[in-house]
Amino acid sequence: MYSGEKFSALYHIVAAGEAEALARGEDICIEQTVEFPADLIQDEHIRRYIFGQVVRLERVAEGVYAVEIHFGAETSGGELPQLLNVLFGNISIKPGVRLITFELPASLLGKFRGPRYGRKGLRGLVGVKSGPLLCTAVKPMGKTPAELARLAYAFALGGMDMIKDDHGLSDQVFCPFRERVEHCAAAVAEANSRTGRNCLYMPNVTGPFPLIIERCHAARAAGAGGFVISPGLAGFDVMRHIADDDQLCLPVLAHPALQGSFTAHPASGIAHGALYGQINRLAGADAVIFPNFGGRFAFTRDECRDIVRGSNMEMGHIKPVFPVPAGGMKVEGVTEMTDFYGEDVILLIGGDLHRHGGDLAESCRGFAAKVSRRLV
Amino acid sequence: MYSGEKFSALYHIVAAGEAEALARGEDICIEQTVEFPADLIQDEHIRRYIFGQVVRLERVAEGVYAVEIHFGAETSGGELPQLLNVLFGNISIKPGVRLITFELPASLLGKFRGPRYGRKGLRGLVGVKSGPLLCTAVKPMGKTPAELARLAYAFALGGMDMIKDDHGLSDQVFCPFRERVEHCAAAVAEANSRTGRNCLYMPNVTGPFPLIIERCHAARAAGAGGFVISPGLAGFDVMRHIADDDQLCLPVLAHPALQGSFTAHPASGIAHGALYGQINRLAGADAVIFPNFGGRFAFTRDECRDIVRGSNMEMGHIKPVFPVPAGGMKVEGVTEMTDFYGEDVILLIGGDLHRHGGDLAESCRGFAAKVSRRLV
Numbered sequence: 003m004y005s006g007e008k009f010s011a012l013y014h015i016v017a018a019g020e021a022e023a024l025a026r027g028e029d030i031c032i033e034q035t036v037e038f039p040a041d042l043i044q045d046e047h048i049r050r051y052i053f054g055q056v057v058r059l060e061r062v063a064e065g066v067y068a069v070e071i072h073f074g075a076e077t078s079g080g081e082l083p084q085l086l087n088v089l090f091g092n093i094s095i096k097p098g099v100r101l102i103t104f105e106l107p108a109s110l111l112g113k114f115r116g117p118r119y120g121r122k123g124l125r126g127l128v129g130v131k132s133g134p135l136l137c138t139a140v141k142p143m144g145k146t147p148a149e150l151a152r153l154a155y156a157f158a159l160g161g162m163d164m165i166k167d168d169h170g171l172s173d174q175v176f177c178p179f180r181e182r183v184e185h186c187a188a189a190v191a192e193a194n195s196r197t198g199r200n201c202l203y204m205p206n207v208t209g210p211f212p213l214i215i216e217r218c219h220a221a222r223a224a225g226a227g228g229f230v231i232s233p234g235l236a237g238f239d240v241m242r243h244i245a246d247d248d249q250l251c252l253p254v255l256a257h258p259a260l261q262g263s264f265t266a267h268p269a270s271g272i273a274h275g276a277l278y279g280q281i282n283r284l285a286g287a288d289a290v291i292f293p294n295f296g297g298r299f300a301f302t303r304d305e306c307r308d309i310v311r312g313s314n315m316e317m318g319h320i321k322p323v324f325p326v327p328a329g330g331m332k333v334e335g336v337t338e339m340t341d342f343y344g345e346d347v348i349l350l351i352g353g354d355l356h357r358h359g360g361d362l363a364e365s366c367r368g369f370a371a372k373v374s375r376r377l378v
Numbered sequence: 379m380y381s382g383e384k385f386s387a388l389y390h391i392v393a394a395g396e397a398e399a400l401a402r403g404e405d406i407c408i409e410q411t412v413e414f415p416a417d418l419i420q421d422e423h424i425r426r427y428i429f430g431q432v433v434r435l436e437r438v439a440e441g442v443y444a445v446e447i448h449f450g451a452e453t454s455g456g457e458l459p460q461l462l463n464v465l466f467g468n469i470s471i472k473p474g475v476r477l478i479t480f481e482l483p484a485s486l487l488g489k490f491r492g493p494r495y496g497r498k499g500l501r502g503l504v505g506v507k508s509g510p511l512l513c514t515a516v517k518p519m520g521k522t523p524a525e526l527a528r529l530a531y532a533f534a535l536g537g538m539d540m541i542k543d544d545h546g547l548s549d550q551v552f553c554p555f556r557e558r559v560e561h562c563a564a565a566v567a568e569a570n571s572r573t574g575r576n577c578l579y580m581p582n583v584t585g586p587f588p589l590i591i592e593r594c595h596a597a598r599a600a601g602a603g604g605f606v607i608s609p610g611l612a613g614f615d616v617m618r619h620i621a622d623d624d625q626l627c628l629p630v631l632a633h634p635a636l637q638g639s640f641t642a643h644p645a646s647g648i649a650h651g652a653l654y655g656q657i658n659r660l661a662g663a664d665a666v667i668f669p670n671f672g673g674r675f676a677f678t679r680d681e682c683r684d685i686v687r688g689s690n691m692e693m694g695h696i697k698p699v700f701p702v703p704a705g706g707m708k709v710e711g712v713t714e715m716t717d718f719y720g721e722d723v724i725l726l727i728g729g730d731l732h733r734h735g736g737d738l739a740e741s742c743r744g745f746a747a748k749v750s751r752r753l754v
Contacts, residue, residue, distance in 0.1 A: 003551055003552055004552070033674075034546075035518075035519055035546065036517065036518030036519050036520060036546075037517060037518065037519070037544055037545075037546055037728070037729075038517050038518035038544075038728070038729045038732075039729045039732070039733070042729065042732050042733070043518060043520075045520060045521075047520065048518065048519075048520035048521075051520070052518070052519050052520040052552075076550055076551050076552060077519065077546070077550065078550075079548040079549050079550045079551075079585075081548060081549065081584070081585055081586050081589075082586060083548070083584045083585065083586070083590075083608070083611040083612060084546075084548040084549075084550075084584055084585075084611075086611055086636060087545070087546060087548075087584070087608070087611055087635050087636065088546070090636060091545070091546070091608070091610075091611065091635035091636050092545075092635060092638075093638070094610070094635070094636050094637060094638030094639050094642075095634060095637075095638030095641075095642075095669055095675050095676075095677075095705075096638070096675060096676065097642065097676050141412065141413060141414050142411075142412030142413065142414035142419060142424065142428070143411055143412050143413070143424075143428050143453065144412065144419075144421060144423065144424035144427070144428040145421075145424075168413055168414075169413075169463070169467070169468075170410075170411060170412075170413055170453070170460075170463060170464070170467070172455040172457060172459070172460040172463075173455050173457065173460075174452055174453065174455045174460075175379055175452050175455075176379055176380070176428075176452060208457070208459045208460055208463070209455075209457055209459065209460075210457050210458060210459070210615050210618065210619065211613075211615050211616055211618070211619040212588075212619070214459075214615075232459075232463070232467070234467075234470075235459040235460075235462055235463055235467065235613075235615075236459060236613055236615070237587075237611075237612055237613020237614075237615070237616055238613075239586050239587050239590075239611075239612070239613070240587055240613055240616065242586065242587070243586065243587040243588070258471060259463050259467035259468060259470070260462060260463065260466060260467050260470050261470060261471070262468075262469070262470030262471030262472070262646075263470050263639045263640045263642070263646060263647040263648070264639045265471075266470075266471075266473065266639070266643065266646045266647065267642065267643050267646070270638075270639060270642045270643070271639040271642065272639070293471055298409075299471050299472060300471075300472065300473050301471075329471075352413075352414070353413075353414045353415045353418065356414075356415070356418050357415070357418070
């Protein structure tokens with residue numbers, strides 16, 4: 003019944019010294035599993051296969067210790083919600099514990115398909131063999147489907163690879179979901195027929211359950227080329243379900259809405275790379291949006307580097323995914339971004355494209371001219 | 379198309395002075411709606427009905443300002459995920475902004491059923507007219523369904539009103555979901571037939587989508603009396619979907635797993651009462667578990683008070699729900715808890731019941747003897 007296999011989680015723990023760090027680590031071993039007074043548990047198999055085990059402890063900074071814990075693979079039930087629960091469920095509520103990264107054995111990775119496309123697959127879909135992919139967003143909220151479709155048409159004509167809905171567009175009375183998706187998908191298809199390219203229109207899909215799933219299917223039927231999903235709003239496993247759906251079979255772009263509290267304070271929460279990289283990959287995202295350094299949010303270069311690490315680190319068959327730095331990016335900053343991220347990145351510029359005169363297609367061409375890429 | 383109705387959100391914003399607080403508040407008005415350079419938007423209806431509006435600003439402490447913002451009701455699309463997105467989606471990623479509370483107009487509240495039972499309904503189900511309800515948990519992880527069922531039987535015999543699964547019990551190989559639920563529900567039914575009472579067995583339901591829903595139905599068929607759902611793991615709207623399901627029609631107990639980061643730091647995230655109280659109520663929970671002050675977590679008395687406020691505050695037809703303080707509570711602390719929470723509380727004691735000798739039913743009677751209540 004018990005394989006003896008373990009998955010591993012690395013935490014940073016705030017503690018006054020090594021003894022306290024070890025005690026807090028051992029507390030996590032109990033809190034995340036049996037959640038019961040350890041001294042009252044006599045069963046040998048529970049102590050051996052269910053209790054977490056501290057396997058490594060080292061000081062990483064004044065008052066902060068890295069503590070690696072092994073958990074029995076079976077505690078996760080092989081399911082994403084319970085895996086997240088063991089990794090960080092109850093201890094999310096304890097101060098001074100941060101999940102830094104985790105590692106799963108092949109048997110557990112095998113329970114997850116992960117991204118259907120990943121970096122290579124997305125490049126294939128849009129026909130861009132090398133260099134950054136280019137993305138922009140239709141917005142603002144309050145425009146009609148027809149107005150947004152005109153923007154989408156110009157963006158696609160101007161050479162964007164992906165056009166996403168702003169993540170605030172849901173199914174509002176002023177811009178109903180189906181109408182928006184039909185208009186925008188048709189506009190992008192029309193532009194594609196002129197450019198000969200395959201720009202993807204990716205509507206934002208949200209909504210009460212099970213409507214969110216129905217909307218995905220309606221969007222696909224209307225010609226959508228992928229989906230924007232906010233796992234913080236929908237739930238990680240709902241994103242996974244959409245990514246895994248073989249009837250949909252479209253790429254997923256993860257948006258960080260409502261997830262900021264996880265990374266907000268360095269002494270607690272979940273590290274950027276684990277949250278936006280690793281967990282999003284397990285949950286099937288092909289590309290992950292996050293706030294770039296220097297934009298209107300406050301991520302640092304190191305935090306963005308950690309997301310790139312999480313997007314690309316070894317996770318067995320789980321494919322590497324594209325980092326999508328965003329949040330007030332400007333065309334003039336493109337070179338700095340490509341210097342930092344290299345070519346395996348999706349550059350997402352929204353509002354700034356509207357600052358360069360009325361011809362949006364021309365603004366897009368100016369954006370594209372900043373990067374060097376090879377089309378297939 | 380636009381009703382002119384607004385919903386209101388109160389934030390605490392970190393700022394050096396009033397001018398900065400106002401600027402940050404105005405930034406929220408844009409960030410949470412159009413997410414687009416405001417100066418580029420000419421449309422009168424967008425500026426009027428879509429942009430948020432700062433309606434009140436006052437200093438609440440050194441460097442902290444309360445800022446109330448009105449958002450057009452239509453921006454929420456009348457759907458929970460998008461409502462959460464407007465309230466705190468992108469600004470969760472900005473430092474120094476905390477959502478304190480919110481207020482919805484009747485038209486928007488009308489989109490939500492809220493708790494099916496709430497305080498009064500749960501009292502009716504378990505037949506306890508006044509005084510605290512009593513709850514405990516079957517655990518630890520690693521016990522077999524038959525072993526857990528023996529515990530459940532003793533707890534029910536001892537007078538518990540509700541017996542929940544530990545939230546770490548999912549569908550692990552060592553304790554499969556269906557087998558566990560069948561055993562425990564049967565054991566509690568058997569005890570109920572002896573006591574003449576209606577103790578509810580509430581399994582923890584988690585799992586990949588759509589299995590989580592199928593498990594709820596299987597649990598109901600097996601005699602479960604409600605569900606433990608962790609909205610942080612499953613998604614708030616998945617909990618709402620389960621609560622709203624008229625084929626299920628059972629009470630929901632919300633567990634805070636993975637949500638701790640929202641409340642961890644007073645200068646950001648979501649306040650305890652808004653998260654565990656208001657949002658859980660919109661999402662259909664009938665009772666909400668949270669870490670009591672003085673337990674093994676770190677909530678303060680004021681934070682617990684705020685959860686009680688959120689569980690009970692005026693929200694139109696959305697019923698008040700039970701606070702369920704937990705996390706290492708002891709029988710000897712019951713009087714302090716009832717002094718603090720009054721009679722409208724569910725007292726949840728887990729591990730400590732096992733510390734008082736081998737007769738669990740007798741331990742439960744000792745727990746019950748500490749509170750004064752009237753059965754119907």
